Amino acid sequence: MKTILWATLTANGNYAQSGPDNPPTQEALSDFAEQAKAAGNFIVGRKTFEGMQDPSRVSLEEQTNAEGPFAGMDIVVMSKSIQAIPGLTIAGSPREALDCLRQKGHKTALVSGGADIHNSFLGEGLVDELIFNVAPVVEGKGLNLLIDKDNYRYKKVKLLDCKPLGGGIVQLRYGIDR
Numbered sequence: 001m002k003t004i005l006w007a008t009l010t011a012n013g014n015y016a017q018s019g020p021d022n023p024p025t026q027e028a029l030s031d032f033a034e035q036a037k038a039a040g041n042f043i044v045g046r047k048t049f050e051g052m053q054d055p056s057r058v059s060l061e062e063q064t065n066a067e068g069p070f071a072g073m074d075i076v077v078m079s080k081s082i083q084a085i086p087g088l089t090i091a092g093s094p095r096e097a098l099d100c101l102r103q104k105g106h107k108t109a110l111v112s113g114g115a116d117i118h119n120s121f122l123g124e125g126l127v128d129e130l131i132f133n134v135a136p137v138v139e140g141k142g143l144n145l146l147i148d149k150d151n152y153r154y155k156k157v158k159l160l161d162c163k164p165l166g167g168g169i170v171q172l173r174y175g176i177d178r
C-alpha cells in the first residue's frame with residue numbers, strides 16, 4: 001500500500017503548529033480534504049484528533065456526515081491509551097494502522113499528523129511520498145520532522161511536483177524510498 005505523509009511546514013522549516021490564535025489556513029484545509037478524499041482515509045494522532053474536536057471548529061459529526069468533507073472516509077486514530085471511539089478505528093502502531101486500512105481495501109493511506117505520528121511512520125521507514133505545504137509563517141522553537149530521533153542520518157528524496165496552492169502556500173511533493 002502506498003503511504004503518503006501530508007504535513008504543513010513553516011517558511012523557516014519547522015513542522016507547523018496551529019492553535020486557536022494561529023488556525024490552519026483555508027487553502028491548507030481544502031488541500032487536506034482533497035488529499036483525504038482521494039485516499040478515502042486518513043490516519044491521525046490522538047492529540048491532533050482531539051484538536052479537531054475543538055468547540056471553536058466544525059464538529060466531527062458535521063465533518064463526517066453526508067455533506068461533510070470527510071463523509072464516508074475511514075479515519076484511524078493512533079493511540080495506546082484509547083480503546084474505542086464509535087465509528088472510527090483505533091490503532092496502536094503505524095503497522096497496525098496500515099494493516100487496518102489494507103484490510104478495508106485501501107490502496108493508499110494518508111498520514112495527517114501530528115508530529116509524533118509523522119515521526120513514527122518516518123522512523124519505521126513506512127512512507128512512500130511526502131506532501132509538504134510550506135506556509136508563509138515563521139516560528140520560534142518548535143517541532144521537527146525526523147527520519148531518526150536519536151541519530152544523524154540522511155535520505156535523499158526525489159522532487160515529484162511543486163506548485164502554489166494560493167494564500168502564499170507552496171506545495172512540494174517528494175518520493176522517498178522505504
Ligand SMILES: NC(=O)c1ccc[n+]([C@@H]2O[C@H](COP(=O)([O-])OP(=O)(O)OC[C@H]3O[C@@H](n4cnc5c(N)ncnc54)[C@H](OP(=O)(O)O)[C@@H]3O)[C@@H](O)[C@H]2O)c1
Nearest residue numbers: 007008018045046047048079080081092113114115116117
Ligand atoms: N504541521 C502539520 O501538518 C500538523 C498536522 C497535524 C498536527 N500538527 C501539530 O502537531 C501538534 C500535535 O502533535 P503531537 O506530536 O503533539 O501529537 P499527535 O501526533 O497528534 O498525537 C500523539 C499521540 O498519538 C499517539 N501515538 C503517538 N505515537 C504513536 C505510536 N507509534 N503508536 C500508537 N500511538 C501513538 C499517542 O496517543 P496516546 O497518548 O493516547 O497513547 C500520543 O500521545 C500540534 O501542535 C498540532 O498543531 C501539525
